[in-house]
Amino acid sequence: MKNFWKDINNIKKFISGKSLIVLFLDFDGTISPIKSTPKKAKIAPKTQELLKKLSVSPNILTVIISGRSLKDLRQKIPPEIVNLAANHGLEWVIEGKYNHVPLKSKYLRSLRLAKLSIKNLAESFPNIIIEDKKLGVAIHYRLLDNHQIIIFKTRFKSIIKKYTDANLLEVINGKKVFDIRPAVNWTKGNFAKSIVEKIVSQGRNPLVICIGDDTTDEDMFNKFDSGITIKVGKNNVSKSKYYVQNVDEVAKFLQLLIESSVV
Numbered sequence: 001m002k003n004f005w006k007d008i009n010n011i012k013k014f015i016s017g018k019s020l021i022v023l024f025l026d027f028d029g030t031i032s033p034i035k036s037t038p039k040k041a042k043i044a045p046k047t048q049e050l051l052k053k054l055s056v057s058p059n060i061l062t063v064i065i066s067g068r069s070l071k072d073l074r075q076k077i078p079p080e081i082v083n084l085a086a087n088h089g090l091e092w093v094i095e096g097k098y099n100h101v102p103l104k105s106k107y108l109r110s111l112r113l114a115k116l117s118i119k120n121l122a123e124s125f126p127n128i129i130i131e132d133k134k135l136g137v138a139i140h141y142r143l144l145d146n147h148q149i150i151i152f153k154t155r156f157k158s159i160i161k162k163y164t165d166a167n168l169l170e171v172i173n174g175k176k177v178f179d180i181r182p183a184v185n186w187t188k189g190n191f192a193k194s195i196v197e198k199i200v201s202q203g204r205n206p207l208v209i210c211i212g213d214d215t216t217d218e219d220m221f222n223k224f225d226s227g228i229t230i231k232v233g234k235n236n237v238s239k240s241k242y243y244v245q246n247v248d249e250v251a252k253f254l255q256l257l258i259e260s261s262v263v
Contacts, residue, residue: 089191
């Protein structure tokens with residue numbers, strides 16, 4: 001990975017004159033700082049204004065893609081941003097049209113049963129936060145101390161094992177969060193690629209830019225070798241081409257896009 005800003009002149013040349021850019025942005029840790037609880041996360045006013053300006057560009061398709069639920073994203077994203085992908089790409093709204101990955105009843109039943117079992121964990125660990133996301137469920141354990149985390153992880157694994165062993169559910173490990181979802185082999189990368197392939201089928205050749213901070217964003221980075229992929233926070237094992245230090249530097253890049261000729 002290269003430091004994004006050390007290659008900024010080449011990046012500007014690469015962006016300049018592109019007739020269409022598809023910009024995929026993660027939410028937590030990318031356009032909103034990581035907070036102790038999901039509810040506390042919010043986009044800074046300056047970044048909100050940048051997103052609004054990008055949303056009206058005829059040359060940029062901006063898509064927020066997150067592990068959060070669609071309902072949650074709608075509450076936190078400026079209404080001008082109409083392209084949202086939730087649950088790591090399992091459901092989405094693109095240009096006002098809702099769609100989702102078809103899920104067989106066996107996956108939905110397993111998810112429903114797992115949610116019931118997971119809720120019982122809150123009795124033993126009242127500081128965990130359980131986020132029901134309709135097509136998935138997240139357990140945030142950032143508020144547990146180190147000793148509690150060890151016990152919690154053991155209990156959680158014993159609950160979820162029968163579903164993961166049967167390939168009915170999968171667990172995505174995030175930053176102090178377990179994301180449980182149907183094991184349907186569909187990632188952020190699959191979703192992003194489907195959007196780009198549709199655009200290409202219409203005779204356009206977009207430049208793809210992906211920005212994210214977590215392991216689930218690696219799936220996007222891996223799909224777009226010819227695009228600009230940016231990891232928030234340096235990680236030498238990332239598949240991204242570049243890294244920036246933090247959310248503020250992401251906002252700085254969004255400002256660069258706005259100031260460029262593509263907007």
